[in-house]
Amino acid sequence: MTMLAIWNIDWQTIADATALGGVYALMAVGIGLVFGVLRLVNFAYGQLVMAGAFSLALASQWGWPQWAGIGLCFAVVLALSMLMDRLVFRPLRGHSPAVMLVATFAVAFLLQSIALLWFGPLGKIATSLAYLNRPITISHVDIRKITIVAVVVAALCLVALALLLERTTVGLHMRASSMDFQTARMLGVRANRVIAMAVLVSGALAAVVAVMLTVQNPLVTPDFALRDTIIVLAGVVLGGMNRPIPATLGGFAIGFASGLLGGALPTNQSQYLPTFLFAAVILVLLVRPGGIFTRARLVERV
Amino acid sequence: MRSLVVEHLDVRYGGVHAVRDLSFEVGPGEIVGLIGANGAGKSSTLHAIMGVAPATGEVRLGGVSLRGRRPEDVARDGVALVPEGRRIFAELTVEENLRLGLAARRARGDVAAVLQSVYELFPIVEEFGRRQAGALSGGQQQQLAIARALVAEPDVLLLDEPSLGLAPTVVDIVFDALAAIRDRGLGVLLVEQRAQRTVAVSDRCHVLANGELRVTLGPENANDTETMVAAYFS
């Protein structure tokens, strides 16, 4: 601990960093799953989270019980994911990665401006789960309940996802499709089903992330989760885009690192957190352009 | 088992006319060979049947048209492809590769019996089930690719240059397996570069040049080098 104490890091910071890493890992998987089958970097992923967060805020404004709010969040995010698949991903299939990236960039911008039109720049407050922000004391360390919840939920989701991918037929089909879609299809793997599954699972993860991020940050604005998406995208590319495990590790690593950095930097430098974070990202990319958690190999050209 | 019928097939990629007015049939319990030089249109024919190449003309399985169908639907209808270069999923285990082949299987239940019948043909696939498929040798990967196609219990098996890059002893294993598969009643469409062996094993062997059918040879022509050379360079 002495080493960490110099860096101004305590257990609470480590716990919070782990929780942030967990949430980012889920976002990373959500982005990575869709990339795996469609070779499409979904920049609009954060806006799915944003839509879920607004659903939670509206539900708490209408006085709905918690479970109904969470239900609404899942319903809205899943519906929006499927809509995105039909209206955006399908027509884009087979186009160059650059075009797909700019197109999802446009969708992100569009969803954000719709939210701005509906809810205004000041946003809404989601209060129903705010009690999770209260701390509990574990051996003299105060830890917010949401920190523990986030770590546990992230771990459960990742285990469930691993089981789905490793133990079920549709999981096998998803893995094969992300390696060689054409061959998988010629073996009888149904493309639309695999893609729908990836989009749905990715949407469900976005809904989970929406719930956890709104607890930590109850003020929901149109740019909710936008910054997180950019950081997670960097993490996913750092980890290695086209395999689920490296992508997840990349997401966790960048979340954990930014949590730790946030705690470690002296207050007068903490505003420069993005600079430190992205400088580190660029440095790592220069050393391992194909990802740190993969065998050295270049990924998709853009 | 149903027959595969190809009629007046044409494949064009932009300005390139890869296959011209090609017609042939693969019946149950038959091996039909398709040989010719590089670029003669052999692989394009297979891709057209699988629905991944732009084609006109007719492709029927048991009288039902396959034209305009997606590759996964063609596979589920009973046409299995062993692709060129084997296309094994190197990062999956041998067993997982085999299970992928089940994706196209229409019948439900009794997977164990299907696997058993494939293991009889290719014992190494059972033996190395838990290994990563990428760790297998080229010949073993080729056996896995054929096994993977067979577990779908297709009516017709298409093979794209299965002997490419294999040692002579392994080529023997592959060709013996093809004969055994024919004897089980499947139709086999074999695209090959090894002309002589293909003619010998086939019931009929079509020679393609420039996308056109030039001549059809029978097993009796296997040692008739002159005819074959003439057909290749016609």
Added chain:
Amino acid sequence: MRRLTALQELAGPALLVIVTALLGTLVSISTQGYFTDTLVKVAMVVALYTFVGNSGVLSFGHISFVAVGAWTAGVLSVPSDVKPAIMPNLAHMLRDRTTGNLSSLALAALVGGICALVVALPLMRLSGLAAGIATFGVLEITHNLLRYEEKIGPGLNAFSSVPETTGLRQAAIGALVVVVVAFAYGRSRFGRLLRATREDPAAARAVGVSIYRQRLGAFALSGVLAGLAGGLYVHLLPVNTESVYLDLTFITLAMLVVGGATSLWGAVVGALAVSALDSYLAVAENGSSFFGAQIDLPAGTRVVIVGTLMAVVLILRPNGLTGGREFRVWRR
């Protein structure tokens, strides 16, 4: 004849810029602002095209150089007597110096180019998604530093008191300069080599073209042009860090792709088409009549409509309105 054919590729974009400027002189002073803004956007998009269009590598970082250019020109042109009030923490060297309009623009271009060169030296070794994310990182870092580093600018505040020299004429001349430079580069040996690496990197490398060096040069040049566009921008309106960040990155990239990313003609057409629509809707949102049509839109609809249209064009016509081809009246 061949030279004529080449010149029409310049004439098309240049004429569009001139016509836009002339149209701007016909409308009221308040509407003229939209035309001026459009011309500055043309400069930005063409700057972006110089790298992205010729190299085929996506960059999310170019607005960094627009920002750097804006900061350079802005800091240098705020009159000395008001500097301490607006930027109290400014470094001494910058506090005591003020330059004229033209030299501030020239320095904006120079500093933009130097920054781009420094960034490109390591980054051009990357390609694909890694390059995309790294350029995004550059944008994040630039935004973060400009936002909090008060020694070199107003920090969180906007650049007020910068002389508003970017009227219709300066914007049009600036856009023309950028278009001509981009055209000259595209016709040059270097432009051709870079496009060769875009079309077939393996073949280009095989005949001895250094992909790294060609991209490096284009990136630095497009940094110069982006810096100049940033200088024009800060002389047009009070820029702050948020106005040269994600939204501008998005809108310029979208303009480029909507027009057709692989041609100068596409860059100009895209910038003009999207700006025209955007401005028309902005006017409509204010409830005034425009070209005889009386429309009244609720505030905020504008961004939604523009966003929808851009998404639709990107999804249905990913090669852009021009199909990525250069302007030709006749073809050889």
